[in-house]
Each structure stands twice: as structure tokens, then as C-alpha cells.
Amino acid sequence: MSEASFLGDLLQTIAERGRRLLARGGGPDDGRNGALAALCERLIASRGEASSLALSQEILERWAALSEADRRAFMTMLLESFGPDRAKLDAAVEAYRGAPTPKAAQRLHEASEPRRQELIRRLNSAPDGMAALVRMREALIALKADDPGLAVVDDDFAHLFGSWFNRGFLVLKPIDWATPANVLEKIIRYEAVHEIRDWEELRRRLEPPDRRCFAFFHPRLVDEPLIFVEVALTTDMPATVAEVLAPDRAPIAAEQASAAVFYSISNCQEGLRGVSFGNFLIKQVVEDLRRDLPELATFVTLSPVPGFAAWLAREREAPDSEALSAEDRAALAVLDDRGWMDDAEAVETVRPALTRACAWYLVNARTSRGAPVDPVARFHLGNGARLERVNFLADRSPRAMRQAHGMMVNYLYELDDIETNHEAFFDRGEVAASSSVRRLARRARAADAKPAELPAK
Amino acid sequence: MSEASFLGDLLQTIAERGRRLLARGGGPDDGRNGALAALCERLIASRGEASSLALSQEILERWAALSEADRRAFMTMLLESFGPDRAKLDAAVEAYRGAPTPKAAQRLHEASEPRRQELIRRLNSAPDGMAALVRMREALIALKADDPGLAVVDDDFAHLFGSWFNRGFLVLKPIDWATPANVLEKIIRYEAVHEIRDWEELRRRLEPPDRRCFAFFHPRLVDEPLIFVEVALTTDMPATVAEVLAPDRAPIAAEQASAAVFYSISNCQEGLRGVSFGNFLIKQVVEDLRRDLPELATFVTLSPVPGFAAWLAREREAPDSEALSAEDRAALAVLDDRGWMDDAEAVETVRPALTRACAWYLVNARTSRGAPVDPVARFHLGNGARLERVNFLADRSPRAMRQAHGMMVNYLYELDDIETNHEAFFDRGEVAASSSVRRLARRARAADAKPAELPAK
Amino acid sequence: MSEASFLGDLLQTIAERGRRLLARGGGPDDGRNGALAALCERLIASRGEASSLALSQEILERWAALSEADRRAFMTMLLESFGPDRAKLDAAVEAYRGAPTPKAAQRLHEASEPRRQELIRRLNSAPDGMAALVRMREALIALKADDPGLAVVDDDFAHLFGSWFNRGFLVLKPIDWATPANVLEKIIRYEAVHEIRDWEELRRRLEPPDRRCFAFFHPRLVDEPLIFVEVALTTDMPATVAEVLAPDRAPIAAEQASAAVFYSISNCQEGLRGVSFGNFLIKQVVEDLRRDLPELATFVTLSPVPGFAAWLAREREAPDSEALSAEDRAALAVLDDRGWMDDAEAVETVRPALTRACAWYLVNARTSRGAPVDPVARFHLGNGARLERVNFLADRSPRAMRQAHGMMVNYLYELDDIETNHEAFFDRGEVAASSSVRRLARRARAADAKPAELPAK
């Protein structure tokens, strides 16, 4: 890391030199968007190294200080003034129509490249330019919600990020208690599934011999994890979060473990939305663990079901739901009592119906495009994992109760089946599921569900 | 480096897994270009991580084993079959003509992207994919010479490399006698200016306290320098190579030096032709040296003049050359005797005329586009350096005698003038030169050149 | 650090192999001190690599599990059974008396070496042997308090540690917010001057641009700092802890600082007591800071005065104290009211007298051997620093109020005077002090102390 910061310092010195030149030249120091636009024009036109670095840095610093309104104006400017050169593009269109040769197609491609792509590439050369661009896109994604026209600008960021964050650039690093604190604080901050309240809780996630954590890093975002996964080494496939995270549990030796449980996967950079890392991360971590601990036989997640409660509410209101039998629908009324999970009788009443409904949801509920409704299911099934088990009252945290009535799922990564599952999923929309989940899902509407089929508490 | 190789191993394992899947699927194992095309199609269509890695690696390995003729056929296939999707492109063209909105322009840009760009991006994910692609382009550049149509394909490589080798990714590292041998052997191999015959000569370039060397590296091309510069720390601006490289010279302590002499700059990767690193390298090295050795006051090159002899031959044949006075033309006849440089009288006869002609060449000789004819002059003047001094009989090596009648040049990097010179050069075609060089150049045609103006031997 | 752990793993594997051999041999598994003595005898006699490693590890592990009583018994055993071989020693004594040649003296030296020294050297070869020995001596120091005979054993540890922790082995490392968490938690744990309550407070000590921290490490105690110093970069020599550690202070840029304030120095390893690091640490840190921040002109501490309150209590009770005038003695009565420091009038009453008394104490109060009574004064004056200023109500923490009535001192490290001060201190017992401190100390008994001489609040 010190090498990176050393390089950063040199770039900084060169940029400072350029900045003095800019200052001499006078001009765009009035600090308004007009001036920013002028700086962007100068940057695209620039051929000098130092002035180019100085311009990049100036633009990124000014951007960071803009109000939200000014940021919106800036993005609109990128949309309107930094598209392709219209005259050149029109000429290229006509040339292509005249003679659609490979060369003409290529000219057309070049002429249609929005000038903001070159602008973004040049901003990327600044010291810390990449990090600033990721933050810039994070803001852009928020702005885009109210202003769909900005999607065109966002696509340019997304295109370039896709190339720069090509997985060939990613570096997998283990995260442990000997990791630098400035990285660890980001693990605390970005943990999105099971909150890490403080450094002591972080230590419990990292230091025991039966815990592992891995993150992807990018060479230009030093100290910034892109995505990370927390792993528990266990002797069984766990059915609840409490088993995995109990503060007083007795750790086992890593060599005793037969299963690796991926119990939390968190994306860190909102500005990299749409650049997919998770698929690759899990597979690399599996290979790394297998190499280090050859006795590991099972690779499985313990995952939330974030879309379940919302879907279930809709089904319960729909008079003709395919998913729910009348009996189950009746039993699910228990869910309307807050605090049902602390009432043993209510729990036993709702258990079979809720478990069946969850299985049905995961196997059968689809979006209009035919993909699973549940985003976590989409992710793991798309990776080639198998729906292995549905777990009742597996996470009693307020969020999990609200989003999924406490249900969780184990997705199993069976290495030899991953590619087959993956292709079946994408080619034919098939969901890989264990026979028990499949049976539960089938029986969702049937009256004769046998409790014996339910997973033991 | 071991981290990189660790990651490489994991990728390899994942790719192996995918390879078994490919094998199962049967199919494209007949090893001909048709099969390679099919593999490329499958790679573009692939969504699975493992099969995508396996396909990438398979393609790159097969490519490496192809004959030159098959490589040409492969490139032609990329040109003809992996351009943009014609139907989509035509639709996008029409849509744009109908309503030239930003969104339509963007669609047009996307639709005109040749499919080989995505193919190259996917190949880049393979372990060692980047290195393989750089070698692939090296071959492509050679093929292109006979087959200008392939320039379209080369442009796609160049475009992606420009983005991936964005200077934000480059890492400057000092090269010294404690550098790993597998990097040092590349310094021996790639040195393009003053040959390094063996490891002992390499040691003399790196180990003495008054020598420095720096290279740019890229995080995905481990152990592969992209460009490097060799530096001598001296007390004076040197006039000959012999002063700098004399095997028996007495090194000085780095703290005694007042000048840093850049006496050799070599690009290493033919496959990265057109991606410019040198400009940035010199400026970073200057900053690094200044930080380390604050007493350094002069940053100067000792550079070859590779185009001089060819130009001079043309001028001497042209009856109406502006560059040569009749007297000088006569004096230059000495050059036609092989071995003139060992004849003291001949040397003194030709010295003034040759020095003047060289100054004239550097200051005034231009290409049809107005740039200096000499490629090394183009590079340093474009960087903002100043033509400081023209050195007679400065390099007696056969190559230098052949290319430049032994002439060399000092280009001075005066930090405060670099940007100004740079802009004057690009905006107005002005060549920055010291007054003495300027005077020599002016007097080239004049009869009254005063020997006193010549640099002392 | 992974390199160290890799080596540790190999050693571990070799030790495991030896352990199986030991087990085969049967024997000393009854877990009592007798058995431990037998293991120690076997270790000294051992010539095999693996069995020697296994024996070392076995002994260290058993030791770690001993009760305090058994540890005492173990140390007594080392004292009584692992001294020199009496017969050999007596023979060497007689040989030396017969002919006191260099060779005979050397034989005597060898023969008088206690066998426990060789034992300790062999224990040191175990993986983590050094760390275990440091902990062992920590226990021994505690045992020695009740059992002065063990001092002989302790001297053997001290002698070997002095050689192994020779300053040539020490590595100075900066500690910052990018330091691994397992090192940082030790900074929290070992901070002995100004408590660090939690990770947020740690961050405030390390992350701002005007903070520095440095520690010495030893290659065999990975992740274990030996001693560390916390530094504040400031524009003035601070008079109170609050100025330095105020949670809401505005940090300055490092380049703006003119002073480096060493406000906390903590030894980490009780087991290394008597091995002196601090002297060397401060001088290396000064050189490091000067190199990095050439504009730093002042290197000064803000130090506690831990012996002051106890000394003052004795002086106030002594009717014929030289240190206190009658007036000052009267004024100091204020100190008997708890909470005086929150009473503005009391504060002003006691300020001159307390300040004078503290100056007197630091300059004049000596132990029976002539050294300053105050241990912190001894340390810094012994290092060659100068007593620069005495600060009233400089630390309001309960400990500082209890130990020093809130007084603190600045010791100044003037690089050009350090050696001279150091020699004057050791050769002639002279305390280097600024003229103002000197005046205060002189006037301690005088009635005419002028408030104007006191440092401004």
C-alpha cells in the first residue's frame, strides 16, 4: 500500500505543477457549473501531462464540493453537451449507409462515442481518480431515480467500469484480525446482512479459528473492498443465524470442520452497481478453502429471503392464490399478531404453512421475465447453487421478521453441478432444488402436507 | 508477486473445472480455425463463470500454437465475423436518423461496437489473459503490414488497451541490482538504445551509486516492464556515450551529482504500440529523483538522432538543399570515407559542417504534417523538453555511425518550461532550442560559421 | 508476517514429528514438576533436531499451564538444579588459580555458566519460543518480589535477552490507522500514560494528519510492539494534555507543524524489563521525523511527574525541608482540599508555590545514589534531554492529580546538545535545565518569588 501511496504522491506533485500553470492562465475560477464545463472542455482538449492531471483533479475536487442541485446540473451538462459530435456522427452515418464496410462501421462506432467517455477516462488518470469516479456514479445513480434521462450518462460510467473492473483485475484477499484497521472499518460499515455493531463484534467475526472472510480488491481502489463474504466453518449445515453468530459459542478447530457456510455477502460500492463480482467471489473462495482445508465437503449459504413477506402479503390478499391452500391461508393468520414468534403454540401452528409457502415462493414465484422474484434466490440460483433447505424462524432480527417472517434458506454449492445448474437456470428457467424443498413446494396447495416432511426444529 | 500467482492459481483451478465441462459437451476439438471461431462464439454467448474462463483459456492456448497463416485467418475471421451485428446496427442507424436523441446516439454507439471488443474483454479474464492479448496484438501488428484491412481489428485492440493501460493503472518501480532476476533479464532483452551484452554489463548499469533505472509496470503484467529509462547521475551534462558508459569510470556518490542524465529509454511491449508511456515516465522519474536527491539541478537526456544520416544523404543529393551551404556540402564529403572518424584531420574538417547540419535538421526538418522528422526529437520536444546541445562524434557505435554519423543530442527538461514548450510545440509547431543550437541551425547555410560557436570537443 | 507464520508452521510440523517420538519413548507424561525437570534435562542433553524442538515446545506448554505455586517450584528448580556443574567449576577454579592464563580464564567462564542459560537458549528455538520466554520472565519478575533468591535466575534471562534484543535487531515501524488490528489492539492495551478507552479514541490518536506513532519490533516477536511513542505535531510547545488530546481540536497539516511533541511513551513487555529501548527509540523517531518533515524545529515531550506528590507530601511533613519556604508551605495547604483545582481562587493561591516546588523537585531531589528521584526525569535527562518547562494543572486526570497534583513537564531534545547533556548527567550528575526552570528551582525557598517568572497559564 505504501507503494501505491508513493506513486500517488508523485502524481500529486505533477498535478500541483500543472495547477500552478492553470492558475497562471487565469480563467475558470468562478466556481460555477459553467466554469466546470469549461474545465471539462479543456481537459478533453488537453495534450499536456501536467495540465491534464491538474485539470482532472480540479474537476474532481470541485465536483465533490457541489450541492445536489449543482450535481444534477453537471450531469445534465454531460448528457447534453458531452454526447457525440453531431456533425461527425451524421457524416459517419451517411458514410456507413453509402458503403457499410467494416471500416465504415468502425468509424460510426468511434463517431458515436459520447465525448463524456473520453472525459471519464481522463478523469481516471488523476491521483485517486478511480475512487472519485466511483463516488460520482454513486451520486448519479441517486439522481437518475428522479431523472431517467440521465440513464444515458450512467450507461457510459457502467460501460467503462465494466472494462476497468474486468475480473482479471480483481484481487482476492483474506480479511482477518491482522488486516489493517482502515480496511476493517469498512467491513463494519458495509456489512449489509447481519450488522456488526462494534470492533469487538468484528473481532468475533474474524479472529476465531472457525471464521474466514474474503474480499475482492482492485489495484486502483487501495484499502477499499469491493465485495466481501463472511464464512463460518462448521460441522453441520446450520438452520439459524443464532447457531452461527452466538457470542458464546465454542469455536472449533478449522481442521474439524466439514462445512463452510457463507452467511453474509455484502457489496461495498454502490457506485459499482451492475458490475457483478459475487458469482466469481464465491467460486474463488470455495477453491481457496478447498486448497487450505481439503476435508471440507459442503459449501453452503445461510441466506435471507428478502422478498418473501411482501409476496406473501399479496398472496394472502389474492382470493385465487395458487400458492396457498385454504388451510394454510388460515394458519398464516397467526402472522398478524406481532410477537407470534414468542408464543410456542402460534409458532407450531404457523410452522408448516409458512415453510411450505416459502418453498413455493422460492421455487415458483417468478417475475414477468420469468426470473425468481427473490433477489437473493436469483443471485445464488444464477450462480448455479441449489435450493437445499428452507429454515423456519431462522433469523429473529427485526429486519428478518419484517422481510421474511424469520425464514432463511440454505443454498448449496455442489461444485460438480454448478455449471449444469447455471445453464439449466438461464437456458430453461429451471430452479435447482433438493427433493425435500421440491416436495414442500408441491404440497403448498395440498391439504395433506405431512409434518414429518418438515425440517426438524 | 506471489499474491498474483496465488490468484492465478485459483483462476486456473476454476478454468480447469470449466474445461472438463467443455470436454463433456464435446464438440470443438478438431483444432482448426473453424473450431476456434465456434469457441469464440460460445465465449461471447457464455454466461457461466467457469465455462467462460475455460473457453478463454482454450482460445488463447490454441491461438498461441497457430501457424502464421492460421493467425492471419483468425484475424480475418475477427474482421469479417465479429464486427457489429448488421441487423441491429442498421436498425439503430435508422432509429437515430428518425430521432437523433442522446438515447438514440447511445444505442447507435452500442450497436456499432464490434462483437470482437466483447470477445477481447472476455479473453482478458483468463489467467494471464492480458499478457496473451498483448502478444496477440504484437502478432497482429506484424500481419497488418501486409494486410491493411486488419487495421480495423487492430484499432479495437488499441482502443481497449488504451483504457486498460490508462496511466492511473501504471506503477513506477525502481530497477536495481536487488530487482528479481526474471525482471532484469527483460531489461537486458528490451534495451533498445545501448545494448547490454551480459549480466556483468547489466550490473554496471544498475549497481554503482551514480546509476538509477526506473520502469513502469501494470498490475496484470507481473514481472513485465512496459517501458524503462536508465539514468546516470553526473556533475556535467555529458557530450558522449563513452563518458557515461566507460567501464572503468570512477562512480561518484549520488549526493555529489548535480545532473541526472536520461541516456536510454526503451519501450518493452511491441503489442502496446501506440499506448504512450514515455512522457509520463520521464516526469515521474524527475519528481522521484528530486525528492530523493534535492541537490539535482539539471535533468537532461543524451539521445540518438536516428533519422539524421538518411535525411543528410537526401540533402546532399538535392542540388537546391536549403540546409547545406556549398562549403559545408564540400566538407561533408569526408563522410564518404569509411573510417573518417579515426582520421584526426578528417574529423576536424567535417566537425563544423556536420554539427551545423544536425542542428538544422533538428530545428527545421519537418514531415508533411509539420512535425520534426526525427522521431526522438518528436518525442522529447512533444514532452516539452528543449534542444540543448548537439554533440559531435558522441557515439562511435556502428549503429550510431550509420544512423547519425555519430551525432547525439541533449534534450533538457526544465521543469518550469515543460508545459509552455509543450503547448508551443503542439499549438504553433515551435521547437524549443537553446540559443547556441538556434545559432548553429541558422548558420547552416551561411559561409561564416564561427568555429568558436561549436561546442568544445 | 505470513512469512513468519509459514516458518512457524514448518517448525510446528517438525516439532510434531518429534513429539510422536517422545510419546513413543514414553516417560515424562505425569505432568508434575519432577517430570518437567526431567524434560529439561533431556532437552539439554538432546542432539536431535526434532526431539529438541518437541521437548522445547512440551516444556513451554506445560509451563504455561502451571499454577503459580508450581511456577515458583519450577524456578527454584532452575536455581538449584540448573546452575553450573559444580565439579567442573571447582576444577576450573583450581586450574585458574594454578595458572591464570587467558585460556584458563575462558575455561572458568565456560564452567561457571549456569546450565539454565543453555536451557533457555534451547527453549528459544521452539516455534514462538521467544514470546513464551518473555512471558516466562514476566512471571519470574513477579515471583522474585517474594523470593529474592530467584534474582540469580532472573539475571540469566536478563543477560540473554540483552543479547537477543541488541538494538541491532530492533525494527522501527510507524503505527497508523492502516496498521493491522492485532497490533493496534496492543497499542490500546499497553498505553500506560494516557489511557485509550476504545477504538474510536485510538483512531483519534493515529488518523489525523498531525499525529504520529512509532514502535520498535523484534523479528521474533511478530505483531508484538516492544515500546511505542505517540507524537503530536503542533505549532507550539504544549502546556497541557488537554491541548494535545482535545477530542474536538482541529488538526493541522503536518507541513504546518514546527514542533513534535512526544506525549506518551509506553513499554509493552514487562518480561523485557531492564532491556532499554526508549533512549534509542526517541532518537530514531526524531531522525525519522526530521527526514520526513524538514521544517520541524522543536522536539519536546509533555511528560508526567509521577513521583512528585509523594515527595511533596514528605517535604511538607519534614519541618526542616530545604525545598519549601514557609510561605509556599502555607500556600500548599490548599492541596489538602479535594477539588481545589475547580476553585479559581485556590488555583491561583497554589500555582506559584506548586510550580516552584515541582521545579525544585526535578532539579534537586536525588536518590541516595545521586540520581533524580523522579523516574521520568531520570529517563529523559539520562537521554540527554533538557528540563524545559514546568506546567501547572497540565493534566487533570485522577491519576495525574494523585501522583503529581496535575503538574507536567516539557523535556526538550535539542539534537546538538544531547550527547553533552548526557555525559554531564552521567559523569557529573548535572541536570540540564532551562534558565527559567533553574530560576524557579532556586527560588523555591526564597520568599520573593516573582509571579512574573511563572509560565503563563
Place this chain on the structure above:
Amino acid sequence: MSEASFLGDLLQTIAERGRRLLARGGGPDDGRNGALAALCERLIASRGEASSLALSQEILERWAALSEADRRAFMTMLLESFGPDRAKLDAAVEAYRGAPTPKAAQRLHEASEPRRQELIRRLNSAPDGMAALVRMREALIALKADDPGLAVVDDDFAHLFGSWFNRGFLVLKPIDWATPANVLEKIIRYEAVHEIRDWEELRRRLEPPDRRCFAFFHPRLVDEPLIFVEVALTTDMPATVAEVLAPDRAPIAAEQASAAVFYSISNCQEGLRGVSFGNFLIKQVVEDLRRDLPELATFVTLSPVPGFAAWLAREREAPDSEALSAEDRAALAVLDDRGWMDDAEAVETVRPALTRACAWYLVNARTSRGAPVDPVARFHLGNGARLERVNFLADRSPRAMRQAHGMMVNYLYELDDIETNHEAFFDRGEVAASSSVRRLARRARAADAKPAELPAK
């Protein structure tokens, strides 16, 4: 390594500061041994950090410039003037005789410590002090040959080195083609068994996939290997050097190897003679290779027999040699013809007799203390290896022909037997040997040796 050099720089700066103080003090600048003695006295007396460092460095630098005669005088001075303080020692002797308590023994040990031990410890603190002391002892070992009295001084060096080079300090590192050149050049220089002529030959030893090399390093001797071993990965136990080092052999993949052959072990530091590393090195390398390449089943050397030819010459001259039968003695006459190894008939004549003699030599020839005569045999058998096979005409290099008539030996490291062999060797003088070697050795004097027992060519 840069960390080490960074620390070195700081130490240097502190030493410079001290040096100026020394200079001020005037005095010992006359550059003679008298002055050096005075500096040594000052160093022992010194308490100041900076002056102590400066003195150490001054002494080491002056030492380095001394003539051989002055070095001898210096060592004699250490012997005569830096022994123990006679008065103190005599007092300690008498005190001990009066009451031989542990404390008195300890005092005696302290009083008998030669003052040069403290001198050496202080010299060790200088930047590069350790390296300078190792070179100093190298010179001392040479001087000692003519001046046995200096052995006393040498013992002090040896004692301290034994403690400082405790194997707990040693770091095992792989050496490969990515190792820094300044380390690799030392591999070339120190290779003591099979000469490495140049960098290309070095590359052939390190770069192929079936080659490994490992060295021990010490944290204070950066870039200086202490000992290294070269390993060939093979499918069989090799019988000749040519098999292992043939320049044109086809390397195998590491995973295909079933045997690791230690074909060269070289100590690097003559100044560390007597500090044993080899035993430990081989065992760590075995463990490292097993971890990396679990399919390796055989760990074996291909070793020279350096004492064989000299021993055989004596036996052939001794009329009553037990080792040679009359027949074999006759057959061995062939050896007197230079060039016998190129005469096929001579080769077949001498093969059985020479092989038997070599086996006899290794198994039975002992020094007066009962150890094997052959130093390499002593080393490996002492490590617990087994004499596995004797190889005829295994090394045709001039040295091997001269020292061993071309014979070589395989010593086998069978992990489960190492400790047992080791103990049998040291406790009962038993040589572990395979049954075939044993049979050959037995039959050395017998007339009926069956050629069938000889290893196949």
C-alpha cells in the same frame, strides 16, 4: 529489504551525529592500533547512544582497512587487553571458594566474562555491524591457523554467534529465478559442490519446473544467504551428477516427481563456521516440499565422498589393510592410470573393487573419536539419514575424480527413521545403511564378491 535499509539509514544518521562529537573531542585519529585500542576502550565505557554507534562504526571501518599484520596485532590486543578484569575475577574466585552459593557462582561467571564479549555486543549495534563481525571472524579463523592462542578470542565470537544465530532467528526462503539478483550472485559465488559458471547455468538450476532451491537467511544479514540447498525433482533416485545436471535434459512437471534429490548443500559464511545450520535446513526443506508436493515419497541426496581417495591411497599402501582383499587391491591398480575412466575395460575391471572399497570406507572407516572419516558422511549420518547406495563413476569432474575416483553416495532421509538413526549414531556410533551397502561393505575383504550385487550401471 527496503525496510531494513531505511532503518540502516536512520542508524547511519545517528552515527554521523556521534561521529561529529567524536571529532570534536579530538583524539584517536592517528589510525594505528594503539588508537584502535583506545576507541575500543571508549566504546566499552560509553553510555551515549550516538557516540556509541559512532565509535562502533569507526572501529569497524578502521578494522576493514587494516593490513593482515595489523589485524593480527588487533586480535592479539583483544586477547591480551580485553580479557576479564583480573582483580574482579580474582576476588570473585576467592568469594566463590569461601561460599560457593548460586549467587557467588553467578558473580564468578560475570567476572570471568572477557571484556571483548561486551565489545563485540556493542560493535553489533552498528549499522551493518553483524555483517562486519562475521567478516572479522572470517579473518580471525585464518589468523588462528598460525597463532593458536587466538582460539580463545575466536571462542568468544563463536559463543555470541551461536546465540545470535539461534535457529529461532533463521528464516527459510525459496530461491528461484524471481529472487533478487544481488542474492543470486551469492548463490553463484558460494556454490561449493557443483560449480555454477555463469548466469545461464544458474538459470538452469533455478528456473525449470523440476528444480528447487532454499536458503536460510538471518534478519540482520539482509541479502546474505547463510546456507542453501539445491534440489532436483525426479522420478528415480539418481546415480550420477550427469543425470541431474545434463544441460539438455527435458524437465518434468513438479507434480510428476516422486523423489526430491538434494544434490548440493553449500555453507556461505566462513565467519559462521561451527554454527550448524545444515541439519535444520534439510528437515525444513523436506517439510516444505511435502506440503507443496504431497506425492513426493523419497528424499535423498546425491553427495560427494571427499575423503575417499586419500583414505584409499593410505589403505593401498598399508600392507595389512582390513579394507581391501588382495584381489581388489590388484584391481585398484587401474586407478593409477590417468584416464582410466575413458577405457571401458579398465572401468569394468575396477568397478566392483572400487564400489566395495567405498562402501567399506563409508561404513567402517572411523576417526580416532569413532566418527566416520568422511565429513559428508558425518554430516548426513549425524542428521539421521541412511547410507542408501554407492554410485560408481557418478561424477567425472576433475575434483570428484581426484577426491573420490568419481564415486558418489545417496543418503536417504526416511522421515520416520531420522531420529532413531540420529540417536543410534550418536549414542552407539552406529551407521545406518541399506542392506545392499552393508553387504558390499562386508564383502570388501571377501574374495567372492558377486557382481550381481553391484548396482546396475
